[in-house]
Amino acid sequence: MIFKVFGKKELPRLFDVIAVNRVVGPVQKGTDKNGSPLHTFGEVRDFAELSLDYKTTILSAKRFVLPFHETLCTFRVTENGWEKDVDFNVRGPTVFFGLHACDINAFNRLDKVLMESVYPTPYYASKRKNMFIIGTNCEPQPYCFCRSMGTDTALHGFDLFLTDIGDRYFAEVQSATAYNFLLQIKTADPKEKDHQRYMDVVAEKNKKFTAHVDNTDLTKILDMEFQSQAWKEWGDKCLSCGTCANVCPTCYCYGVEETVDMNATGARKIKSLHSCNLIDFAEVAGGHNFRPERHSRLKYRYYHKHRGFVEAFEESLCVGCGRCGEACLADITVPEVIASVRGEGH
Ligand code: SF4
Numbered sequence: 001m002i003f004k005v006f007g008k009k010e011l012p013r014l015f016d017v018i019a020v021n022r023v024v025g026p027v028q029k030g031t032d033k034n035g036s037p038l039h040t041f042g043e044v045r046d047f048a049e050l051s052l053d054y055k056t057t058i059l060s061a062k063r064f065v066l067p068f069h070e071t072l073c074t075f076r077v078t079e080n081g082w083e084k085d086v087d088f089n090v091r092g093p094t095v096f097f098g099l100h101a102c103d104i105n106a107f108n109r110l111d112k113v114l115m116e117s118v119y120p121t122p123y124y125a126s127k128r129k130n131m132f133i134i135g136t137n138c139e140p141q142p143y144c145f146c147r148s149m150g151t152d153t154a155l156h157g158f159d160l161f162l163t164d165i166g167d168r169y170f171a172e173v174q175s176a177t178a179y180n181f182l183l184q185i186k187t188a189d190p191k192e193k194d195h196q197r198y199m200d201v202v203a204e205k206n207k208k209f210t211a212h213v214d215n216t217d218l219t220k221i222l223d224m225e226f227q228s229q230a231w232k233e234w235g236d237k238c239l240s241c242g243t244c245a246n247v248c249p250t251c252y253c254y255g256v257e258e259t260v261d262m263n264a265t266g267a268r269k270i271k272s273l274h275s276c277n278l279i280d281f282a283e284v285a286g287g288h289n290f291r292p293e294r295h296s297r298l299k300y301r302y303y304h305k306h307r308g309f310v311e312a313f314e315e316s317l318c319v320g321c322g323r324c325g326e327a328c329l330a331d332i333t334v335p336e337v338i339a340s341v342r343g344e345g346h
Pocket residue numbers: 237238239240241242243244245277324327328329330331332
């Protein structure tokens with residue numbers, strides 16, 4: 001890894017250098033009922049549009065790589081029969097400017113299933129390979145438990161990672177492209193005091209985490225507590241709205257529908273992201289539903305994230321961003337659910 005430092009005034013210049021590409025970053029989208037700013041990831045054309053001091057976006061950046069609805073292929077009737085067109089829907093190189101470590105780790109985990117597994121998906125991979133990621137450091141919020149999930153720092157999966165160390169940025173450079181971009185602004189090699197400042201910033205950040213999940217032996221505990229009453233209690237609160245999967249940076253389950261044009265001259269196959277908490281998620285042809293109860297569906301989501309994925313890939317599919325708990329109208333949060341399944345304070 002190469003490290004550099006540069007003054008705050010150089011960041012808009014770096015933006016201008018890279019903005020020949022499409023840029024996606026945190027932008028403010030209104031305010032909540034208390035007047036606090038709400039953010040999302042959107043396309044930006046000017047550095048001033050970026051809100052790099054954002055806390056967490058409501059929706060993750062997943063939707064640029066895994067859209068909620070995506071046309072997989074279209075068919076049309078020709079004189080020679082059906083013709084099929086496949087488009088991976090790539091919009092060229094895209095710079096993600098200002099991803100937090102949890103969201104970078106979320107992409108790394110999606111890669112394991114959607115790019116590196118037995119059945120990689122070209123729709124995801126083609127967009128993912130066109131990403132250039134600039135990460136930025138963040139302030140832990142009361143709902144963030146990324147430190148428990150080992151995702152409070154990103155070790156890979158980015159091109160450049162910037163940490164605000166006061167009057168300058170400490171830059172971790174992980175790709176040749178990032179290095180070449182930095183050649184076009186004024187940078188310097190970090191001195192000992194920059195290293196110390198970086199370590200101080202990280203140490204200060206670590207003191208601010210208040211939400212935690214105890215992952216000790218969690219896969220075994222989940223096996224033991226499969227019939228725990230805690231699932232029923234949390235399931236009875238769940239509204240089966242699917243919001244948690246909607247906002248989650250790592251939920252990737254989907255359904256596929258085929259539609260035929262009214263005049264029967266064309267058809268399309270559309271993939272839509274699904275949520276395992278929705279009532280029809282486990283319904284099969286003939287109408288049988290393998291998980292008709294709310295608690296069985298809620299439990300399934302936790303077992304996928306915290307047990308099945310860990311067994312397959314030795315890390316959790318949850319990166320501890322806290323979005324699901326913040327968005328849930330029933331106040332169901334991962335730290336509280338896991339604590340109660342462990343028999344703690346519920
Ligand atoms: S957001 Fe909350 S209420 Fe809605 S499905 Fe998820 S856990 Fe249930």
